Amino acid sequence: MNAQPSVASLKVATAKPAGVRCPQLDEADRCRLFGDPRRPAVCSSLPPSLEMCGQTRQQAMVWLTALEQATAP
Ligand code: SF4
Numbered sequence: 001m002n003a004q005p006s007v008a009s010l011k012v013a014t015a016k017p018a019g020v021r022c023p024q025l026d027e028a029d030r031c032r033l034f035g036d037p038r039r040p041a042v043c044s045s046l047p048p049s050l051e052m053c054g055q056t057r058q059q060a061m062v063w064l065t066a067l068e069q070a071t072a073p
Helices: 007-014 057-071
Strands: none
Touching: none
16 A cells, blocks of 8 residues: 555545545535635645545455544544
């Protein structure tokens, strides 16, 4: 797994607990703040990758859960 911003900082930036869908996601799972200066810096610093995103939402959630556990304070 590559070095990535901690999921804890993402939770703070989006004001949501772990495992809760970001309120900025639209119905197609796209960020409503993409390209908007209000998008949290931690989100912009986390580039998408096939490793992280996988081919399905379920694959992404497995990876993100592992990332959260690996970067927990
Ligand atoms: S990139 Fe957008 S949808 Fe994803 S966590 Fe950040 S603000 Fe939420």
